[in-house]
Amino acid sequence: MTLDRWAWLSLFWLALGLMAVLTMAEILGRAKSSPSAGKKRVHRVVGYGFTGLYLVFLAGMFGRMNRFGPPRGLWIGLHAYLGVVVCALLLVKILIARRYRKYMSALPSIGVFLFILALTIVTLSGLWRLRARANSATVSVTYRGRSYQGSAALGRRVMYLKCSRCHDLRPVLLFARDAQDWQRYLRRMQDKDPYLLTDEDCMNAIAYLSQGLSP
Numbered sequence: 001m002t003l004d005r006w007a008w009l010s011l012f013w014l015a016l017g018l019m020a021v022l023t024m025a026e027i028l029g030r031a032k033s034s035p036s037a038g039k040k041r042v043h044r045v046v047g048y049g050f051t052g053l054y055l056v057f058l059a060g061m062f063g064r065m066n067r068f069g070p071p072r073g074l075w076i077g078l079h080a081y082l083g084v085v086v087c088a089l090l091l092v093k094i095l096i097a098r099r100y101r102k103y104m105s106a107l108p109s110i111g112v113f114l115f116i117l118a119l120t121i122v123t124l125s126g127l128w129r130l131r132a133r134a135n136s137a138t139v140s141v142t143y144r145g146r147s148y149q150g151s152a153a154l155g156r157r158v159m160y161l162k163c164s165r166c167h168d169l170r171p172v173l174l175f176a177r178d179a180q181d182w183q184r185y186l187r188r189m190q191d192k193d194p195y196l197l198t199d200e201d202c203m204n205a206i207a208y209l210s211q212g213l214s215p
């Protein structure tokens with residue numbers, strides 16, 4: 001699997017977040033040892049790195065929203081919402097550290113929470129990308145004795161445009177089935193209306209359905 005620029009940046013962002021949490025624990029969490037200036041400096045640099053990279057992500061997100069409109073779908077919507085929550089928390093953290101110092105004791109919990117949020121955000125977009133990649137995959141399929149490179153993207157269209165002519169998609173999406181099961185089902189469906197469902201349709205549909213994806 002290849003990772004693109006954004007994926008590498010996300011992993012780097014998580015690493016910075018983890019380092020911020022660890023240096024904070026080193027400074028405040030150890031029973032003995034007085035906090036060294038070095039650790040504090042590392043914590044500050046890593047924290048600014050995390051914030052800077054976050055601003056890059058935020059700019060990218062608003063750029064995409066400008067071009068494509070608001071995020072569609074639950075996962076990516078949640079991803080965007082959590083991304084904005086990070087902004088609020090970072091602001092609170094900076095305000096406490098710089099001005100409202102009586103709340104200092106809240107900073108470590110906010111820091112840990114920020115890291116958990118970052119992990120959730122990156123995981124959500126990672127899963128979303130994996131699914132998008134699987135949705136456009138090419139899969140080897142055998143159907144009625146022929147083998148074929150089925151296209152999951154075309155199969156998805158078949159499902160929405162053709163399977164739904166006769167029934168809703170509940171029986172199709174409710175249960176995960178493997179490629180062999182789908183071969184049997186699709187032979188049966190094709191026999192009901194061979195003019196509607198061609199062999200290619202069925203093979204592409206198998207490529208899509210056998211990956212067990214939600215729509």
Ligand code: HEC
Nearest residue numbers: 158159162163165166167171172185188189192193196205
């Ligand atoms: C020509 C009409 C028709 C088309 C097109 C059609 N189906 Fe069906 N499908 C049926 C009927 C009728 C049933 C219920 C009777 C049966 O199971 O054979 C059914 C049932 C099913 C079931 C439930 C079977 C079970 O035993 O639980 C699945 C799964 C299914 N179809 C998948 C698909 C898929 C995937 C497609 C598209 C590639 C598709 N169908 C296209 C008519 C159709």
